Amino acid sequence: MAQLKVLIVGGGIGGPSLAYWLSRIGANITLIERSPRMRASGQQVDLRAQGIPMMKKMGIEAAVREVTVRESGTQFIDRNGQTKAFFPANQSGSGKQSITSEYEIMRGDLVKILYSLTENRKNVQHLFDTTVASFTQDDESDPNGKVHVEFQDGRKEDFDLVVGADGTGSRTRRMMLGPDAPDPRHPMGGWIGYFSVASKPEDSDRGTFCLLPGTHLSRTIGTRKDCPELTRVLMLMRGKDASLEAAYKSGRLAELKTAWADIYQDGGWECERFTEALRHAPEADDLYCTPVVEVRLPKGSWSKGRVVLIGDAAHSSTADGFGTTWGMIGSYVLAGEIASLYGKGGQYSTAAVVEGLRNYEKNEWFTEWFESILTPRSKLGISIMHTFAAVAAYLRLDQRIGFDSKTSKWLLPEYPELEREQT
Numbered sequence: 001m002a003q004l005k006v007l008i009v010g011g012g013i014g015g016p017s018l019a020y021w022l023s024r025i026g027a028n029i030t031l032i033e034r035s036p037r038m039r040a041s042g043q044q045v046d047l048r049a050q051g052i053p054m055m056k057k058m059g060i061e062a063a064v065r066e067v068t069v070r071e072s073g074t075q076f077i078d079r080n081g082q083t084k085a086f087f088p089a090n091q092s093g094s095g096k097q098s099i100t101s102e103y104e105i106m107r108g109d110l111v112k113i114l115y116s117l118t119e120n121r122k123n124v125q126h127l128f129d130t131t132v133a134s135f136t137q138d139d140e141s142d143p144n145g146k147v148h149v150e151f152q153d154g155r156k157e158d159f160d161l162v163v164g165a166d167g168t169g170s171r172t173r174r175m176m177l178g179p180d181a182p183d184p185r186h187p188m189g190g191w192i193g194y195f196s197v198a199s200k201p202e203d204s205d206r207g208t209f210c211l212l213p214g215t216h217l218s219r220t221i222g223t224r225k226d227c228p229e230l231t232r233v234l235m236l237m238r239g240k241d242a243s244l245e246a247a248y249k250s251g252r253l254a255e256l257k258t259a260w261a262d263i264y265q266d267g268g269w270e271c272e273r274f275t276e277a278l279r280h281a282p283e284a285d286d287l288y289c290t291p292v293v294e295v296r297l298p299k300g301s302w303s304k305g306r307v308v309l310i311g312d313a314a315h316s317s318t319a320d321g322f323g324t325t326w327g328m329i330g331s332y333v334l335a336g337e338i339a340s341l342y343g344k345g346g347q348y349s350t351a352a353v354v355e356g357l358r359n360y361e362k363n364e365w366f367t368e369w370f371e372s373i374l375t376p377r378s379k380l381g382i383s384i385m386h387t388f389a390a391v392a393a394y395l396r397l398d399q400r401i402g403f404d405s406k407t408s409k410w411l412l413p414e415y416p417e418l419e420r421e422q423t
């Protein structure tokens, strides 16, 4: 019996989610990650709107609940540390969510939970320190067509389907689109940085944000707490900074730390303590930094033949807070579209795979949902909050403090073929 052979490139959120869904229809899956080990870093992410039924469908609600971060709310402070506004958390689980959602979870914990879904499945192999050097593919009309992959270590293997789940900077996307295609990443003129510092007893258990005055840069710094030993610092910056750009290009951690520390050095509040830690303390070695970009691919280009993109690789918008939910839902829709064409008894035709990939984008789940969250009322919400615009966008304040959105009315598509276990 022919078994669908799948290569998934990228072990973040989308990759392991897709591995789970495809493993249920009996595919043979290789999930590769470029890092030498699971990349379980990152700060708080949240599961919102359809992310909640999605997580329930995956059977991970209990595991997620066990590691949710209990934040007592969100506050805005001034440069002297005085609270200016406070929004308490709402853990009722229904109705309008507050800024702090019911399912705040550290990104690393979610990555671990998603990996654990397939760790013991015989038809899923997890490889680290592995990436793709190049691939070619047979014509999509070829009924026995394959994607011919060469890994970075020179090993070659053929797959029926290759999935790029390798994030905003996706190399799979670059190889799929070809060297002449324009870069679909659009810089939105801002940067995000996260790092950890040793905590002090007086650090607040509230998400705390401080907007710093500035002449050419708009800077926000904040803290969140998920564990007793560490306080997580996050920085949101709008504007151009040549040193930061150069440091990001160089990829060197020490330069990145210096660039960020220089920007926040004189900010007031706890900036001196945080930038000192950023320059010298080992806790800050987890600094993660990204420019705020949006990936906008032309319609119909999420896939080409037997290669397809999911998650940030297909549709990243760095700062909107929905990346995790989208990564999980996209994986489910892709697997569902393939499963619904998958032949009886686990047989499949490669034509069905190609069609499944097209249907995944045509399904319009993304457009419908995107349009449903951008209601005029939520835009109004953002403008009302314009003093805190950068933070508001980051936290999706508009949705969280009561501007009711239609988002919750969009229902996840149902795929009965995925509900039945076939292995």
Ligand SMILES: Cc1cc2nc3c(=O)[nH]c(=O)nc-3n(C[C@H](O)[C@H](O)[C@H](O)COP(=O)(O)OP(=O)(O)OC[C@H]3O[C@@H](n4cnc5c(N)ncnc54)[C@H](O)[C@@H]3O)c2cc1C
Residues within 6 Å of the ligand: 009, 010, 011, 012, 013, 014, 015, 032, 033, 034, 035, 039, 041, 042, 043, 044, 045, 107, 130, 131, 132, 165, 166, 167, 168, 170, 171, 172, 194, 288, 310, 311, 312, 313, 321, 323, 324, 327
């Ligand atoms: C280390 C890290 C920390 C993050 N922290 C936050 C955060 O704190 N808050 C937040 O909202 N979002 C964060 N994000 C982004 C967030 O995870 C994504 O927006 C969202 O979850 C969509 O997930 P994804 O699976 O599409 O991409 P990602 O989660 O970015 O995962 C992509 C994975 O692919 C791997 N990869 C990249 N290139 C290759 C390659 N060529 N070959 C093999 N593997 C490759 C990466 O190492 C990564 O593990 C972070 C992402 C990363 C990678």
Ligand SMILES: *[C@@H]1O[C@H](CO)[C@@H](O)[C@H](O)[C@H]1NC(C)=O
Residues within 6 Å of the ligand: 088, 089, 090, 091, 092, 094, 095, 096, 098
């Ligand atoms: C939390 O949400 C519920 C349901 O919408 C509401 O009844 C309750 O008043 C909210 N609590 C807070 C503290 O906002």
Ligand SMILES: *[C@@H]1O[C@H](CO)[C@@H](O)[C@H](O)[C@H]1NC(C)=O
Residues within 6 Å of the ligand: 003, 028, 029, 122, 123
């Ligand atoms: C999956 O494919 C790999 C080769 O890519 C093979 O070694 C392995 O035995 C296959 N696993 C199953 C369960 O068929």
